Amino acid sequence: MGTFHQNKHVLHGTTIVVDTNGPEVYVGRCDDIDDDEIILLDADVHRDGEDGKSKQQYIDRAAQVGVWKRFDRIAVRRSAATLIRPLGDY
Amino acid sequence: MPYSPLLVRPMKEELTAVGFEELLTPEDVDTFMAQKSGTALLVINSVCGCAAGSARPGVRLALQNEIKPERLATVFAGQELKATARARGYFSELPPSSPSMALFKNGELVYFIPRHRIEGRSPQEVAADLTAAFERELASAAS
Numbered sequence: 001m002g003t004f005h006q007n008k009h010v011l012h013g014t015t016i017v018v019d020t021n022g023p024e025v026y027v028g029r030c031d032d033i034d035d036d037e038i039i040l041l042d043a044d045v046h047r048d049g050e051d052g053k054s055k056q057q058y059i060d061r062a063a064q065v066g067v068w069k070r071f072d073r074i075a076v077r078r079s080a081a082t083l084i085r086p087l088g089d090y
Numbered sequence: 091m092p093y094s095p096l097l098v099r100p101m102k103e104e105l106t107a108v109g110f111e112e113l114l115t116p117e118d119v120d121t122f123m124a125q126k127s128g129t130a131l132l133v134i135n136s137v138c139g140c141a142a143g144s145a146r147p148g149v150r151l152a153l154q155n156e157i158k159p160e161r162l163a164t165v166f167a168g169q170e171l172k173a174t175a176r177a178r179g180y181f182s183e184l185p186p187s188s189p190s191m192a193l194f195k196n197g198e199l200v201y202f203i204p205r206h207r208i209e210g211r212s213p214q215e216v217a218a219d220l221t222a223a224f225e226r227e228l229a230s231a232a233s
Binding site (some may be wrong): 066 | 115138140141157184185186187204205206207210
């Protein structure tokens with residue numbers, strides 16, 4: 001059975017990491033990606049150094065167990081994104 | 091609001107047909123989890139086509155392995171809401187994830203596959219992960 005939303009980005013439904021050119025890194029379920037923004041559902045955001053963890057340390061932990069949802073929906077500016085990658089690839 | 095029972099029935103049957111006990115209530119979950127001795131696999135099933143479509147056949151493939159859990163159970167996220175919440179309470183240190191799979195040995199969680207480890211992967215790849223966990227974590231229980 002495939003996804004129910006064939007008109008969306010190929011990563012629709014996949015849990016992804018979105019790193020940015022700022023201190024934030026986002027993890028959430030991709031809803032859609034277009035030229036302007038990346039829409040994440042059930043998402044979390046980590047700021048470099050928050051809770052004593054670098055971005056990479058946060059991603060490493062997320063790759064093991066997932067993330068706790070802090071936001072139902074987050075829109076990340078596409079121009080701020082430096083990396084978009086499935087969490088399962090880490 | 092829960093999904094239509096008609097929608098989820100075939101997805102449930104993919105697991106119940108190979109021996110999974112369907113846990114419909116929190117009491118069902120507690121009864122299943124109360125038995126601490128031995129090995130058990132609890133699958134949190136879901137309608138998610140992006141992951142569950144590989145999760146269920148992956149589990150079925152893995153159960154063809156010689157070493158496998160003695161007891162099998164499943165709850166359906168988005169359908170049996172209270173039972174799913176109770177099941178997640180047995181590994182509450184982990185973020186909620188569906189579909190997902192939790193492997194227990196003598197009542198202790200020894201391995202967990204969250205949704206993002208299933209997404210985009212084939213049933214064979216999911217089965218390989220599960221089989222490796224069976225061999226690694228359950229071998230001593232089987233001997």
